[in-house]
Amino acid sequence: MARRGPTNAAQASAPTSVDVARLAGVSPATISLVLNGRASKVRISDETRDRVIAAAAQLGYTPNHAARSLRQRRTNIITFVLPTLDNPYFSDVVRAAQTAAQQHGYAVSVIPAKTMPGEFHALSFLQGAAFDGIIVAGRENCTAAELRQLAARGVAVVVLQEHSPDSAIQSVSVDLEAGGYMATRHLIDLGHRRIAHVTEKLHEPGTRRDRLDGYCRALEEAGLTFDPSLVLTAENTMAGGSNATEQLLDLGALRPTAAFMYNDQMAVGALHALRVRGLRVPDDFAVVGFDGVAIGQFTAPTLTTIDHPREELGRLAIEALITAFEKRPADMREHLLPVKLVVRESCGGGKTSPPKARRRAQAK
Amino acid sequence: MARRGPTNAAQASAPTSVDVARLAGVSPATISLVLNGRASKVRISDETRDRVIAAAAQLGYTPNHAARSLRQRRTNIITFVLPTLDNPYFSDVVRAAQTAAQQHGYAVSVIPAKTMPGEFHALSFLQGAAFDGIIVAGRENCTAAELRQLAARGVAVVVLQEHSPDSAIQSVSVDLEAGGYMATRHLIDLGHRRIAHVTEKLHEPGTRRDRLDGYCRALEEAGLTFDPSLVLTAENTMAGGSNATEQLLDLGALRPTAAFMYNDQMAVGALHALRVRGLRVPDDFAVVGFDGVAIGQFTAPTLTTIDHPREELGRLAIEALITAFEKRPADMREHLLPVKLVVRESCGGGKTSPPKARRRAQAK
DNA sequence: CAGTTCTGCTAAATCCTTTTAGCTAATTCG
DNA sequence: CGAATTAGCTAAAAGGATTTAGCAGAACTG
Incomplete structure (x- = not known):
């Protein structure tokens, strides 16, 4: 109900967990616990849970992505680097990747890197690492060294249709x-x-x-x-x-x-x-x-x-990424799919x- | 040179501004000031500047995207929501958009929303707002209400090929x-x-x-x-x-x-x-x-x-977004481009x- | 009834960068 | 020479969610 400032009703800014907490009469910690289903670690009564959910819904609350990423050290975003968007080949690959990624709680975004004007080497954007993992199709845009550097920083990397340039990087290709x-x-x-x-x-x-x-x-x-x-x-x-x-x-x-x-x-x-x-x-x-x-x-x-x-290619790429996220040793560093x-x-x-x-x- | 912990050399984690500051013998504030060229506001000697730049280079430092976004309340990312990737039409539009966006310091990422399985309405991903602005082509994925909600939260929205559903939302279309x-x-x-x-x-x-x-x-x-x-x-x-x-x-x-x-x-x-x-x-x-x-x-x-x-379409969409970012009143709410x-x-x-x-x- | 175990929740730290007020030392001015 | 600038930098707060240790009270236990 009550807005932050007294006069700036026009200042539409997203509600925070503090706002929801206030409305539900609990602490921000509880908001996080409820909304993320951390019920296994910390107990919350059904009554409180319902109250929090209602308050969040009422305010239209969505957690701030940056804050969450900062704290969790992960973004839940996987970036698919393509040469361009004009090759229908990747449409199928990305679709399958999206499906697979979503099942693991990740969203997929696509960057057509070859179309980037000037000196864009995926790196400049990538180093910011607004994502947890990256699937690189079309190596024109990143040198092996750049990929290795990314991997060294803890970003999971999978390359498509090329040999892996590094032991920490899996590759998925068709034959x-x-x-x-x-x-x-x-x-x-x-x-x-x-x-x-x-x-x-x-x-x-x-x-x-x-x-x-x-x-x-x-x-x-x-x-x-x-x-x-x-x-x-x-x-x-x-x-x-x-x-x-x-x-x-x-x-x-x-x-x-x-x-x-x-x-x-x-x-x-x-x-x-x-x-x-x-x-x-x-x-x-x-x-x-x-x-x-x-x-x-x-x-x-x-x-x-x-x-x-193509679907298999996208699916496998995501799965390779997921194993990398979980620091599981990959059962295979290079996946090779048959063609017909x-x-x-x-x-x-x-x-x-x-x-x-x-x-x-x-x-x- | 010296790593954080004594034993965990394997723990490859990205260097922070604190690491750079330590190496350069200055405070983290200086790192930020130097690397962002805030020279106009705060004076930094050439000598210090060079030392900071060298230290950053040596460690391969890149600012943490989440932290920066959190503080600045902006991500410098524009998201382009497409129905699918298999339509070459958008390849040209996005390419032009990228070029234009880059000139203003924004990166463009693409989300093929129609391929999202299940209940994906752009919204779920979008509300997290891992971006400052969004260009929506193919309204199948977001209702007018959802777009309005985004706009109300302060995310700039431009719709392509449709009438603007809200006075705060510009549209760019061909005739x-x-x-x-x-x-x-x-x-x-x-x-x-x-x-x-x-x-x-x-x-x-x-x-x-x-x-x-x-x-x-x-x-x-x-x-x-x-x-x-x-x-x-x-x-x-x-x-x-x-x-x-x-x-x-x-x-x-x-x-x-x-x-x-x-x-x-x-x-x-x-x-x-x-x-x-x-x-x-x-x-x-x-x-x-x-x-x-x-x-x-x-x-x-x-x-x-x-x-x-198509290029014009992409370029105009970005420009409309930029005016929205800057809270400038748009000179036009609906842009209509000729076809031939x-x-x-x-x-x-x-x-x-x-x-x-x-x-x-x-x-x- | 004192002691133990749960329940249910919160305080406070943390993630990393940016930003601004303000401090110190050096320089300039009158 | 004391006062006023200026140059050059830093301290500390802020941004918003997550996480963990731990508190307070209720419910048991022997």
Whole structure:
């Protein structure tokens, strides 16, 4: 009822536990005990409990986040660092992570770090540590040293799709190498001999086993020689995939008959470039994507791709974080999830259009 | 050098301002003054300043976020509440918002609220107010009352694409109604008479002037009667757009010859459904999307759409928030940004394939 | 009835930084 | 030279919730 100051009715400031305590006729300590269900440690009568709850409800009381975090030395927030928001891949991963996190009492917030202008290295924001743990996808934004520093400070860190840079850091990945192998092998089985691979960027050696490794393994296994001119680097967007594909088509006689693209997004770009150039897919040129996101089911033609267990990835990342919070020794430092080939139309070979595909794939 | 406790070297905990103060031989107050550049208020000698900076660097000191927030009553974090992460539309908006926010010293974090399982209404997380301001896109997650409550607590609120629910809340939108009009008018101009509109959901009356309003206005202006059977509601995904389009195609003799889709995502689904049914676009059926996101340039055929000033939207949202922080009276409570028609292939009428389009559009 | 055990609650410390009044020593002024 | 500034820094309070030792009274116990 009674406001703090006498005259400043306009000053709308959030009620504190002291306000609730006063209204309920108890001490602030009791407010905390009741509202956090600390009944196991300290006894509170039902009557008092009800009174506190009613008072809190009446005032619309919510504990001050900063104060609570300060005292508890934890925020109950997990931050998911993504390169950008424009990759639907992470939508599924984050959704699953949220579900898992919530079950453990954590909220998930997302930071698209690559879009940060200027010198933003996750670090600057991260060091403030307005969160208890962090899941890093897309290491462009933090060096291994930065991550180690965070971990050393007591922030739990999990990296996605890369090798762990530190013994205190767990990693959760899908088997990119196997995916690369499956995609390339699929094209080889369909008769392709000159197969391009468009990737995002050549990662630092040792940080991960990537699509490219699987691509090479498949070629080697089939007795095909690796041709560096067929491996391109492009921006990870539809436009990037389109541009890279144009470059491939400009190779003339040495032009490949198929491309294994870094992800579905870039594969969509590839399909576009091929259409613009008047090439039929899969008859004149085959395309395999990577990730298995929704768009692949809606392109013309639909996209053969390597599907990832994205939900599992998000769930595991959270679980790895939780074990780190609890200082439990992780049963595994690196989690590796399997991928699977999903055959649709863009390579032929699927159920949808079996006849022409195999024949033409060899052409050229 | 010297650690806190004698034996617990393993206990890695972040250094505090007291640690830095001790090392630099000054008081914690000085640490704060130096590191925050409060030189204007309190004088610190250059020598001391350098010593403090060196000490902070040596220990890798970063102020504790919770303590700072508690004292300053602000977090310097702005939260962007999105329905989901799988809509590329927001990628551009958030990127621009980040840039703008950073210039004012704020960091932006994103919460995909619709993906929150269970009873998550932004509120539960939001009330903790681990942020100073919030931009809400996709009101599914917060009722007007909840937003008002937040605003009353002193959290600055900006809503996107809806009318402001409260005088203390600014809104920033693009002119959805005009967009709906332009899209529909474009189809009418191309000769279409039975034009469908697939939307996400029929919003609460009064919360916004939406695409549907523009659609109706264009029909009316052209003397066409509104046919409720041509207005469908579907899930805001490619699959949703595809399903809705199938329903439209099942209308038999009453089948429309064109569809104006809620957004580009759903339009991609529509193109897919049409292809599956063997209809040619734009010859047999025309499609207009909405939003102007990248995918529209890469579909087959490419997508005619209503382009939004997404960067402007993000930037303005932040600016509205900043004025709210500073308690400046907003010069405008509702900002409305213009949209524009981008003609590509999916309706004909563009530069790419002008001849057939107009002729066939009338067919049936 | 004195002693013990519960019950139910509170006082006070703590988390870490920021902020402001004010102190001390050095400098300047008249 | 004493008084008034000024420079340079610090002490201490504040911010709001959580946590733990412990108090006061009620209920038992022998």
